[in-house]
Amino acid sequence: MAEALRIGIAGLGTVGASVARVLRDKSAELTRQCGREIVVTAVSARDRSRDRGVDLGGAKWFDDPIELAEKADIDVFVELIGGDEGAARSCVSAALDAGRHVVTANKALLAKHGVALAEVAEKKGVLLNYEAAVAGGIPVIKTMREAMAGNSVNRVFGILNGTCNYILTRMEAEGLTFEACLKDAQRLGYAEADPTFDIEGNDTAHKLAILTSLAFGTRIASDDIYLEGISNITQADIRAAGELGYRIKLLGVAQRTESGIEQRVHPTMVPTASVIAQVHGVTNAVAIETDILGELLLSGPGAGGNATASAVVGDIADIAKSRPGFQHGPVFGRPAKELRPYKKAQMRSHAGGYFIRLTVHDRTGVFAAIAKRMADNDISLESIVQHANGSDGATQKTVILVTHETTEAAVRKAVDGVTKDGHLTDKPQVIRIERAG
């Protein structure tokens, strides 16, 4: 049997402690699967005295993860600290420079410095594996990087943030407000004390940026992603969506278009009967559409210590199965040096259907004025629903429009026009509709 594979883990929090536990509990089975033992020989975290709930046995402790990365007797460096700069970035760089394989779950780091790190890994001939960084336990990196070799991707989209999906699921199921659901998510540990990063879509954007690079062979460009969070989704939207045969999900979407690559994160209407509409709670899902394979959908747990550890352990096992002299494929599917500059499609040229909810004064001529603004911008309507708000003597009405395929520019112009006409009593709501099978 080959020599044991020696692992150093930096970061022993939710994910790090789970990884250490799985490697120990499943040691015999992993040895059988990989043909060699996997042993944790070094660890690092901030607080040496903290109980990690797992026996770290003979692993050597390092106060400094950079020292671990450079000096420990390890074959693989596992980074589970988090953050796009600071300790995480420094120790991953140090490990790669020292010619060690690296496994990480750090989407923020990869979204920001992934290409540069991949260049170092490829120059050094070591692996940089990051299955856990996108959609937790779902093997989407392996699928896109390995299984889909030779495929040209047209579109990749998904539910990539469990917090948002949990909130939207409960809002729909229980008729609660966004705020109430967010509070519950925080109480249950599904959302951070400061939830901005999740609910405004930034976390989804980091993951989408990585998928975009894998899909299209482009350099990662997470700052170029159009962002819209879920905080202004109301019960009125959710109910109207349901009546029209849609469900609202926060999606990250990357799509090849004539004018470049669209990358966008926003609340989206998906058909209630689609597979992705059935993905509830903290579950994540990714759909990939290609020229050869067609449409593939993967769904599963996107976070949590165990599910994330499963992906990290899978990455470690892949390295354990390799032998010296072996060289695996490039980090982002194509050699990092050859990743093409990313050509951004403007959001205003986005083509698709739109849901538009308008709260208007209940007076004659309003509807005709709205219809005219739509027609003037060549927007044809698939359906129109109009109802009074409240019961007696209501002075407001709700008008819901669902458009056929049109452009973002046309919708913005039409809605601006309606706003200028002075008929609205509240902010207009516009939600994009996404095709989904």
Add this chain to the structure above:
Amino acid sequence: MAEALRIGIAGLGTVGASVARVLRDKSAELTRQCGREIVVTAVSARDRSRDRGVDLGGAKWFDDPIELAEKADIDVFVELIGGDEGAARSCVSAALDAGRHVVTANKALLAKHGVALAEVAEKKGVLLNYEAAVAGGIPVIKTMREAMAGNSVNRVFGILNGTCNYILTRMEAEGLTFEACLKDAQRLGYAEADPTFDIEGNDTAHKLAILTSLAFGTRIASDDIYLEGISNITQADIRAAGELGYRIKLLGVAQRTESGIEQRVHPTMVPTASVIAQVHGVTNAVAIETDILGELLLSGPGAGGNATASAVVGDIADIAKSRPGFQHGPVFGRPAKELRPYKKAQMRSHAGGYFIRLTVHDRTGVFAAIAKRMADNDISLESIVQHANGSDGATQKTVILVTHETTEAAVRKAVDGVTKDGHLTDKPQVIRIERAG
């Protein structure tokens, strides 16, 4: 750059011709992804004069695929002939004996001789890849064999036959009979002239047998699978399922139980709101439940030249990325020699909910007799629906029972009892209910 990887393809039918086309059309992209060229240097089929719709360029023709496997200048032998004996078996054996990597899409061959072939591959230190053999383009082999390293599987189940799912989908959507849908499937090329193998569940069983081995580390035992096809599913079942919140799918299910491993293929009621219930038409899906990762679901095209070729090309690309001296993980996840004997759970001990549809004489006491038979066998009922058949003067009634969790043995005894009581006017229908998220 490494030397080109030389491919020999035996079988140039639906899948083989697609593989040759993809390797040629995507040559530049594959070279970029794999770091070396992939070239088809040898081919074999029965009829040399047939136009394959693809330029086979300089590939050397072999009338005999065994000669190709043994003598051609190739690194990888791709078997796309089909069948569990004959040419396919002989040439795969010959290729492995000659120390060549093998890629195949042949589920029948693997279900019957997979373990023996894996032993040869592992002894020779070559790869035997077969992603396309189960669920076509869906990367379920890669997921179970690589991504889930260290996980213990509790259950794996799926829609593994597109023909059956197409028929059931149309029966539900259009209210047509089984026979009418089968005819359409044949006309559209979704079903063979002799459809027995698909509709009686044998094809699903082959694929399930492979998944079972990967899931539980057992030797493949496809002859031990409990089999029930879809040919006796009627509109009455489909309508009743719908009313009760279920949809009928032909599932293959492998599950760890206290008394061994259950492997079964049968029509199954899944909750209409589950993800798998949304998998329509020829699409396939596989759900895997493990201790660490949790529940994962993959859905996508299970057949067709292109989708299947995508999986074959992924397998070839994995080999292209490897280098001499490299040794990958075992064929079925664990070394073939260490695969455990398969311990079969008896179907009669299967535990779960059941749907029971009885057509009975419309006379007093019948319902009480049925209820007594259920109670006598400790079967508790979740719901009971009773309605007259036809309108006026009907002399028959339909009784539909949905049970809480019980055992197959209890249900069989109860239904036998009801039959003996002489109240039935037609064969009783029993359909198992499967939990699905």
